[in-house]
Amino acid sequence: MSLRTILRKELLWSRHRILALLFVLVLLPGAFAGASVFFQHVLPKDAPVAVVAGEDVSEEEYDVVAASFRLFSKPIQYDSEAAAMRDLERESVYAVVSVPPDLGDPEVERVNMTVTIDGDMTPYREPSQALVSVVASTMNRQLDKRVVVQREIAGEERKLSSYLLPTFLTIIVLTFAFAYLPYNLAREEAVLDRLRVETSLDTVVAGKLAFFTALLAVPLLVFHAVGLAMGYDVSLLAPAAVAALALTFLACGAIATAVTFASGFGTTGRLFNVLLLFAFLGFSGLVYPVGFFSPLRRDIIRRVPTHYAMLTVRGASLRDLPAAEFGPWLGGVALFALAMLVPLKLSLLAYERRA
Amino acid sequence: MSEDDTTDADTPMPTADPAAIDPIRVRELRKRYGRVMALAGVDVTVEPGTVHCLVGPNGSGKTTLLRTLLGLVEPSAGEVSVPDVRLGTAFQRPSHYDQLTVADNLDVFGALADADEDWAETVLDRLGLDVVRDRIAGELSGGYSRKLDLALALQKEPAYLLLDEPLGDLDDVTKLRLLEFLGDYRDAGHGVVVSTHNLGQFAEAVDHLTIVYDGEVLLDAPREAIDVPDDDLQEFYVERVLEAASGAE
Numbered sequence: 001m002s003l004r005t006i007l008r009k010e011l012l013w014s015r016h017r018i019l020a021l022l023f024v025l026v027l028l029p030g031a032f033a034g035a036s037v038f039f040q041h042v043l044p045k046d047a048p049v050a051v052v053a054g055e056d057v058s059e060e061e062y063d064v065v066a067a068s069f070r071l072f073s074k075p076i077q078y079d080s081e082a083a084a085m086r087d088l089e090r091e092s093v094y095a096v097v098s099v100p101p102d103l104g105d106p107e108v109e110r111v112n113m114t115v116t117i118d119g120d121m122t123p124y125r126e127p128s129q130a131l132v133s134v135v136a137s138t139m140n141r142q143l144d145k146r147v148v149v150q151r152e153i154a155g156e157e158r159k160l161s162s163y164l165l166p167t168f169l170t171i172i173v174l175t176f177a178f179a180y181l182p183y184n185l186a187r188e189e190a191v192l193d194r195l196r197v198e199t200s201l202d203t204v205v206a207g208k209l210a211f212f213t214a215l216l217a218v219p220l221l222v223f224h225a226v227g228l229a230m231g232y233d234v235s236l237l238a239p240a241a242v243a244a245l246a247l248t249f250l251a252c253g254a255i256a257t258a259v260t261f262a263s264g265f266g267t268t269g270r271l272f273n274v275l276l277l278f279a280f281l282g283f284s285g286l287v288y289p290v291g292f293f294s295p296l297r298r299d300i301i302r303r304v305p306t307h308y309a310m311l312t313v314r315g316a317s318l319r320d321l322p323a324a325e326f327g328p329w330l331g332g333v334a335l336f337a338l339a340m341l342v343p344l345k346l347s348l349l350a351y352e353r354r355a
Numbered sequence: 356m357s358e359d360d361t362t363d364a365d366t367p368m369p370t371a372d373p374a375a376i377d378p379i380r381v382r383e384l385r386k387r388y389g390r391v392m393a394l395a396g397v398d399v400t401v402e403p404g405t406v407h408c409l410v411g412p413n414g415s416g417k418t419t420l421l422r423t424l425l426g427l428v429e430p431s432a433g434e435v436s437v438p439d440v441r442l443g444t445a446f447q448r449p450s451h452y453d454q455l456t457v458a459d460n461l462d463v464f465g466a467l468a469d470a471d472e473d474w475a476e477t478v479l480d481r482l483g484l485d486v487v488r489d490r491i492a493g494e495l496s497g498g499y500s501r502k503l504d505l506a507l508a509l510q511k512e513p514a515y516l517l518l519d520e521p522l523g524d525l526d527d528v529t530k531l532r533l534l535e536f537l538g539d540y541r542d543a544g545h546g547v548v549v550s551t552h553n554l555g556q557f558a559e560a561v562d563h564l565t566i567v568y569d570g571e572v573l574l575d576a577p578r579e580a581i582d583v584p585d586d587d588l589q590e591f592y593v594e595r596v597l598e599a600a601s602g603a604e
Contacts, residue, residue, distance in 0.1 A: 194450040198467040
């Protein structure tokens with residue numbers, strides 16, 4: 001009998017928590033199930049590859065090489081190798097190949113071609129081996145000469161564990177923003193009225209964001225120390241990496257805070273922040289290069305500012321590229337962070353109006 | 356806590372000149388929450404140097420009125436004029452940092468209000484909070500939790516003290532001491548606004564009475580204009596409310 005009463009109580013509770021339950025039982029599972037559409041290939045199907053065609057290369061020669069890459073890549077024409085190598089470091093392309101100038105020469109019986117990949121782009125190393133084999137086989141079938149395709153690794157071959165260090169740090173930053181910050185805010189909900197009398201919500205929230213951004217220095221130093229102890233060649237304290245992480249936290253922290261206030265510190269807001277955390281984890285291209293994903297997911301990722309923050313953190317910490325290289329990306333993430341202050345301010349106004 | 360603990364404070368009560376402080380004025384104040392009219396045209400004037408009781412049953416609009424005076428609620432219509440002076444407040448529910456100690460809370464809010472440290476110590480002593488100064492606020496009993504909120508309000512030497520049900524959770528001895536303290540604070544020239552449904556507790560201290568019912572003011576009068584003994588003041592208020600309720604039916 002008492003069990004029936006308790007079950008009845010649970011039903012009554014469900015009626016009052018219908019929004020949160022719909023979120024947990026319908027929207028969240030639906031979003032996860034639907035997200036399976038973004039996983040379509042084990043190997044990258046159309047990762048961008050730079051095909052460098054110098055002045056002495058004909059259009060036909062370029063077409064032959066580009067066609068041989070199309071099965072597993074998306075060839076992009078470059079005029080200079082320097083520009084292609086720069087984009088390789090920026091993860092805009094994942095391999096660079098120069099069209100041999102004597103490819104179309106009928107008197108030449110053997111042609112060598114080199115596919116260069118970035119040693120720091122660890123996840124692409126094995127797929128690139130398959131790519132080289134396919135390209136060699138395709139070209140040898142198409143041309144009546146022997147084509148030798150070699151793979152060259154620019155820089156040292158980085159271990160996966162070392163490659164993942166900036167990724168894990170970015171995951172920590174996102175989790176901090178979408179999970180810990182809202183939790184911390186909720187713990188202090190009761191004192192907000194007093195704070196509004198003594199100061200303003202704007203000041204309270206600004207202080208909170210500033211403090212937690214500064215607090216990120218601790219995990220950053222921990223990661224740096226662990227990296228040193230493990231002998232990894234990773235510069236997590238590079239200014240561009242630090243700036244990208246701080247801006248990522250500010251932007252995502254502003255979003256999470258806006259959701260928290262807009263939901264009146266409710267369960268729905270907390271769950272929505274969890275959903276946002278998963279969305280940012282899934283659509284920032286944290287682990288795999290964006291070229292690994294389905295066209296739809298890739299298009300989405302390329303529109304997500306935190307993806308460029310991840311590229312900056314990876315580029316600055318793994319490749320020691322100067323901060324100026326990331327100016328446009330950092331500027332974009334900074335603009336995103338600034339833009340997120342608008343919904344934050346609106347949510348604070350709405351909260352004050354409802355209070 | 357011994358009696359000595361509460362009387363060893365030697366910092367004198369800060370004084371204010373009531374003539375130099377403008378009253379709080381509320382005219383035709385309306386506040387609507389969706390279809391609910393929480394305040395339906397309220398007129399109240401709170402003078403400095405008085406204890407002003409806003410009394411009414413639960414849901415009558417007292418808290419909304421108090422929160423409007425504090426600037427926490429935006430009026431739907433009407434005029435609220437609060438002078439540019441310090442306001443101290445204790446809410447109905449605890450409003451302090453649960454994870455900080457009592458001393459840390461006083462320190463943080465004291466710094467925000469630029470409070471005088473000696474006076475803050477006196478408040479701590481007089482409210483009997485010195486014995487729990489190093490305790491985490493979230494672990495305090497209901498009574499101490501309320502005292503902490505009162506201390507946070509008082510330490511900033513507010514020209515007006517706005518208190519929402521300040522005596523709930525307090526034991527009888529502490530209630531008496533607090534009433535005495537509020538009387539002293541009023542006598543020192545400050546205004547005290549108390550929102551309560553238990554007027555009897557403030558019968559000896561009240562200088563001005565506003566009875567609020569269903570968002571409207573049933574009575575707004577100085578204490579001396581109400582010809583009822585202190586002991587019967589609660590009954591007087593309840594009867595006025597019952598009359599209004601039966602009239603509404």
